[in-house]
Amino acid sequence: MTEYEPPGDPDAEVYDAVVLAGGTARRLGGADKPGVRVGGRALLDRVLAACAGAATTVVVADPRPIARPVLWAREEPPGGGPVAALDAGLRHTTAGYVVVLSADLPFLEAGTVRRLLAALRASGADGAVLTDPEGRDQPLVAAYRSATLRRELARLAAGQGSSGTSELPHAPEPRDPSDLPARPLRPGLAGLPLRRLVARLGLTRISDPVASFDCDTWDAIAAARSRIREHGHVLNEWISAVKDELGIDLDVDTGVLLDLARDAAHGVARPAAPLTTFLVGYAAAQAQGGPEAVAEAARKAAALALRWADEEAAEAKPDAG
DSSP states (O other), X not given: OOBOOOOSOTTSSOEEEEEEOOSOOGGGTTOOGGGOEETTEEHHHHHHHHTTTXXXXXXXXXXXXXSSOOEEEOOSSTTOOHHHHHHHHHTTOOSSEEEEEESOOTTOOHHHHHHHHHHXXXXXXXXXXXXXXXXXXXXXEEEEEXXXXXXXXXXXXXXXXXXXXXXXXXXXXXXXXXXXXXXXXXXXXXXXXXXXXXXXXXXXXXEOTTTTOOOOSHXXXXXXXXXXXXXXXXXXXXXXXXXXXXXXXOOOOHHHHHHHHHHHHHHTOTXXXXXXXXXXXXXHHHTTOOHHHHHHHHHHHHHHHHXXXXXXXXXXXXXXX
């Protein structure tokens, strides 16, 4: 199937997210992979930031301190593999679309999640998956129709596998988490490979070589840590890390703030740059504004810095008259 590039508004649909953060991380020597830090942030926190737009986010793993509120679930038995984990997480979701992610994607961003959802809606497929640089499907970086996943999980649990043909009845999806039936977990799904679940699905695909990069080895983690410090990435990475650390979701034009800092440093004094940008942020917060308030405060402060510079230039001339 050819790669699909989605048109239209990618923010129009409500979705839930299921993040698989269990497993044994054998290739990392049994280390706590979701807690490994890249750019000062745990891998799990980086993935949760990418799906922050989800109505409900379920993390299938033992609870741990994280930067965002989520629901926690556990597969039966613990360590039972991705199919059992997905089944456990999906039981806490109600939206018609679900984004399914692994917890080891350091470069996944919200824009890629939106592209997956837009591709799924526009194509009419059962799911939209990301492909890696070699063109291989990454079913744990994907968006699916929730009803389809539930149907296929029920089929697998009934022992029909990917070759079954009969349809199992599927109850209408609840509109509220409190309406979810108290169904027992299905231990029969433990140990099944993910390809058994997605084999029957009609999939559309999008490519994002950076977002599909995962951290399965220490070499991959070292490469990820090195990449974020490259000149073209370090500033955005740092801003994202600071916003996560401070619990800020505000998106602002960093170029405006950098221009302001430059004008304050050159037109007033070097220490004026960080102090001025702080005051701009404080003023925007006092006004209870968003990005527009930051831009307006930055504009006023930049104009003031330029007036200071003009006065200094005028004083340096022997006689402007």
